[in-house]
Amino acid sequence: MTATTLGTRRSTTVRTPPRVRAIRAAFAALERVAPRQASRWSLRLWATLPGNAGRRRDERTADGELSVVRLNGRSVAVETWGSGEPVYLVHGWGGWRGQLGRFVDPLVNAGVRVVALDAPGHGDSDPGSLGAGRGNGMEFVEALRAVAAVHGGPHAVIAHSFGCATTTTAVRDGLDVDRLAFVAPGVDPLAYVRGLQRVFGFGPRTVEEMIIRIERLAGRSLSDFDPRTMINPRPPTLIVHDRQDKECPYDDAVSLTEAWPAADLITTDGLGHQRILRDETVIKDVVDYVSR
Template identity: 35%
Template sequence: MRRVVPWLSGHYPDYMSRWALRQFTTPPKPQETATQRQWRAKAEVIPLWHEQSRWLNTPQRGGQLLRWGQGERKILLVHGWGGWATQFAAWLPPLLASGCQVLALDMPGHGEAPKRQVTLFDFMAALRLVERLIGPVDAASGHSLGASALTLTAAEGWSAGRLVMLAAAENIETAPRQFARMVALPDNIRLNMQEAMAQRHGVSWQELDGRLIAHNARYPALVIHDRQDKEIPYEQGVQLAARWPGAQLVTTEGLGHRRILQDKGVMQQAIDFMLLD
């Protein structure tokens, strides 16, 4: 592929721009474990239906919300690209034992939500819809693209108390740049792909730049990032924490991009932070 893509891009740029957009925005199939499926079976499932909004030009199914417990303190858990709600299964027992109401999203096109092409903008629209359905949450934790969506939605005034960012990007162009490197996509095709995404939602990439996170000073934040993260480099987490007023940075070693979500030490630090008064 790395040999063919540059040649095709040079000869058929329009086709390759559409191909890149389709590949970049199509989530992989979830791989739930038996334990995760058991937790899904215990959840109350709330379908999400997006109304037309700033991020979506037409109404559409917007994923689904899973809920466990009925406590007054609401904790929201947000997976990343290619993830699913029950990836946070190990987090549920301690949170429920503390009396929390725990909510986790199957983002649009992910988990058991209807399959379709999805972008960061769909993640943000889903968070807005959760706010309209259940009101403010006391704390939220997001992984990877889910953390980026939390960061950007919070900058617009989303109602949350504390935020935990796991393996989060400071620059939202990190993901498309990494995808382009992986498949040897020329830069002009990558830019065409990004522009098509932005036009679909009527926004610009510049207006969503992670460097605008100074707006998030009102949210206490914990940024957890691994030095060996090959998908979103550690430096992104360092920059995110540095630009977020008052944010705390926790550095891990040897967990990479995905195992950080399942590490017991990381989980405990995140939960302790979210449960602070």
């Protein structure tokens, strides 16, 4: 497939890479004759972690105290700084704790203890149940609850992107937290499925089987990962989102704010999905909120 923009003197053509064209052709064939086999392949694509540089940034200014928490026989990496009530940092899909490092010093100066963890398959943690380079949303939830059982129930959680959805699921499952701060939240668990469907050409039968496999893997409905479906409890929450976010739509933050009466929304413009974690004003607003 090509998309061509014509101008007066030149034309610009964006071509689909040969590998993607081959994958689309394979899925088109499997959709007709073997959608279950296609769903196994699509699940592997869904679980594969992105590896772009923004997700690997290390914003920590100083090392904290390192430890591990065991989860299903695997090690979950944990780093802590300061003392006082614990405030947890939860990264997003394909990220790691260092991405949220700019929050550490202001939080410590505010008199709280910072607890940051890497989800299974991320950062310095062991691979999860799906192996190296792949992730599982339910393991985010289990890791947060396991770390909280060791390091103390959180006064607050600061989460980014997909980490907002998994934090909500942990709260849904009984994690007691006084306040939440969601930065660039991803709230629609089907959005990533639809995004992959557009790129790789999954057919409707493949998608249906794929969702069944995802829910079987998680042991629950995908809707449980949508914060907008949680009725109670809903802790006081600050949501910060950028209008120019290309990974998690700004409208998702608006709909989440409308669904949670105790939520407040701060809107930024021009920070995108990653730079928002490094903006001094955003950091100050979030730290002030969770450390009250």
